[in-house]
Amino acid sequence: xxxxxxxxxxxxxxxxxxxxxxxxxxxxxxxxxxxxxxxxxxxxxxxxxxxxxxxxxxxxxxxxxxxxxxxxxxxxxxxxxxxxxxxxxxxxxxxxxxxxxxxxxxxxxxxxxxxxxxxxxxxxxxxxxxxxxxxxxxxxxxxxxxxxxxxxxxxxxxxxxxxxxxxxxxxxxxxxxxxxxxxxxxxxxxxxxxxxxxxxxxxxxxxxxxxxxxxxxxxxx
Amino acid sequence: xxxxxxxxxxxxxxxxxxxxxxxxxxxxxxxxxxxxxxxxxxxxxxxxxxxxxxxxxxxxxxxxxxxxxxxxxxxxxxxxxxxxxxxxxxxxxxxxxxxxxxxxxxxxxxxxxxxxxxxxxxxxxxxxxxxxxxxxxxxxxxxxxxxxxxxxxxxxxxxxxxxxxxxxxxxxxxxxxxxxxxxxxxxxxxxxxxxxxxxxxxxxxxxxxxxxxxxxxxxxx
DNA sequence: ATTTATTTTTAGACAAACCTAAAAAAAATT
DNA sequence: AATTTTTTTTAGGTTTGTCTAAAAATAAAT
Ligand SMILES: [Mn+2]
Ligand SMILES: [Mn+2]
Ligand SMILES: [Mn+2]
Ligand SMILES: [Mn+2]
Numbered sequence: 001x002x003x004x005x006x007x008x009x010x011x012x013x014x015x016x017x018x019x020x021x022x023x024x025x026x027x028x029x030x031x032x033x034x035x036x037x038x039x040x041x042x043x044x045x046x047x048x049x050x051x052x053x054x055x056x057x058x059x060x061x062x063x064x065x066x067x068x069x070x071x072x073x074x075x076x077x078x079x080x081x082x083x084x085x086x087x088x089x090x091x092x093x094x095x096x097x098x099x100x101x102x103x104x105x106x107x108x109x110x111x112x113x114x115x116x117x118x119x120x121x122x123x124x125x126x127x128x129x130x131x132x133x134x135x136x137x138x139x140x141x142x143x144x145x146x147x148x149x150x151x152x153x154x155x156x157x158x159x160x161x162x163x164x165x166x167x168x169x170x171x172x173x174x175x176x177x178x179x180x181x182x183x184x185x186x187x188x189x190x191x192x193x194x195x196x197x198x199x200x201x202x203x204x205x206x207x208x209x210x211x212x213x214x215x216x217x218x219x220x221x
Numbered sequence: 222x223x224x225x226x227x228x229x230x231x232x233x234x235x236x237x238x239x240x241x242x243x244x245x246x247x248x249x250x251x252x253x254x255x256x257x258x259x260x261x262x263x264x265x266x267x268x269x270x271x272x273x274x275x276x277x278x279x280x281x282x283x284x285x286x287x288x289x290x291x292x293x294x295x296x297x298x299x300x301x302x303x304x305x306x307x308x309x310x311x312x313x314x315x316x317x318x319x320x321x322x323x324x325x326x327x328x329x330x331x332x333x334x335x336x337x338x339x340x341x342x343x344x345x346x347x348x349x350x351x352x353x354x355x356x357x358x359x360x361x362x363x364x365x366x367x368x369x370x371x372x373x374x375x376x377x378x379x380x381x382x383x384x385x386x387x388x389x390x391x392x393x394x395x396x397x398x399x400x401x402x403x404x405x406x407x408x409x410x411x412x413x414x415x416x417x418x419x420x421x422x423x424x425x426x427x428x429x430x431x432x433x434x435x436x437x438x439x440x441x442x
Numbered sequence: 443a444t445t446t447a448t449t450t451t452t453a454g455a456c457a458a459a460c461c462t463a464a465a466a467a468a469a470a471t472t
Numbered sequence: 473a474a475t476t477t478t479t480t481t482t483a484g485g486t487t488t489g490t491c492t493a494a495a496a497a498t499a500a501a502t
Contacts, residue, residue: 112314120312
């Protein structure tokens with residue numbers, strides 16, 4: 001069933017999974033970029049993953065995970081997000097400090113460990129950044145959400161997730177009291193740089209760049 | 222200060238640390254045996270560790286960890302034992318199920334993680350097998366203890382630790398209600414195979430081989 | 443439709459960590 | 473003291489995952 005995967009293989013699989021969310025098929029360069037390696041190295045690994053039936057790969061055309069590859073990816077993501085939840089909710093890490101440690105912990109392989117951790121944490125549904133945690137069967141429930149930049153003016157919405165693992169960005173948001181579950185409204189759109197003026201209840205409104213407004217996901221009330 | 226170590230290097234360092242406890246200096250074959258690799262591979266790694274100033278190595282004569290190597294070893298052992306404690310006391314693992322998972326978790330490198338885990342667990346002094354947990358400065362307090370096989374007849378003693386990670390042995394002991402803290406007495410020594418007849422309060426006495434009696438450490442009352 | 447630019451793959455190297463087989467050193471026997 | 477055995481090291485390979493440089497395929501521009 002599930003072949004033993006090296007840390008490198010797991011990292012490739014996880015990256016491909018994320019990249020194929022917003023694209024028909026993934027390209028060699030995009031993956032090389034994402035994983036901070038060279039395209040030649042990617043091509044090598046693609047062949048290995050195809051040989052293990054984890055990938056559907058058409059040379060020069062692109063690739064996607066196979067059914068089995070997807071399952072493997074969801075398992076890795078499950079571990080990553082459960083550990084992030086543990087670090088924040090049990091060990092008192094801040095949400096901007098957990099990603100790098102979780103990048104290591106996700107590669108610890110033990111079905112029993114993951115299941116017991118899940119139970120210990122009370123079967124959480126979302127990680128500290130609002131991302132859904134796949135269950136033991138690889139089932140994942142995506143939330144209904146849209147980027148803050150698409151939210152109409154003066155419409156109340158709840159922050160549901162942040163699609164960026166950068167420690168700097170997360171600390172920036174904490175600093176302005178923007179967390180998962182916080183109610184926000186867009187007061188103004190500035191056309192020259194697509195930035196926003198944003199307001200949180202009982203607080204002075206503040207300014208948010210296009211990049212940040214793209215990363216913040218919300219659900220209108 | 223502390224150079225980045227690969228998983229392989231950490232495993233060598235930890236093994237050398239354990240082997241040098243009961244020997245003046247460690248031999249290539251002993252280490253190869255312990256780490257389940259070939260002597261030629263050990264020699265390769267010894268050179269690398271010496272180059273990193275973690276080892277004092279005299280070709281053909283033997284080797285020991287340097288001061289810095291010792292410090293690295295105690296750090297790895299600290300992580301291993303804290304995770305074992307976590308697995309048993311928080312995740313409800315049995316003491317015979319934790320070693321292999323801890324072998325993986327011990328290689329997750331984050332000072333903050335270890336310190337927060339330690340605090341979360343309440344700064345435990347001993348792991349589930351009775352082994353002392355080094356503190357953040359690498360200080361370790363060995364208990365006063367002796368192998369059960371050396372305990373005089375009809376002398377009550379407390380089990381302080383089990384010097385063997387074998388899942389089978391630990392399950393065998395659990396099965397006979399022998400745990401850390403259990404009070405035992407040796408009723409009889411059988412000279413032909415150095416086995417013992419052992420008694421625990423309110424229980425039928427039972428038989429224990431020389432190997433087991435060597436692994437069980439006790440502290441006479 | 444050519445030419446040019448970009449993307450992707452191939453070819454050949456390298457470091458880490460392992461291996462087997464042979465050589466060298468040390469230890470044990472006679 | 474010489475010989476045999478054991479231990480350790482060296483020499484030369486292999487696998488995994490990376491790299492650079494060159495070749496091939498595809499896409500874009502003229
Ligand atoms: Mn993360
Ligand atoms: Mn996350
Ligand atoms: Mn252990
Ligand atoms: Mn232990």
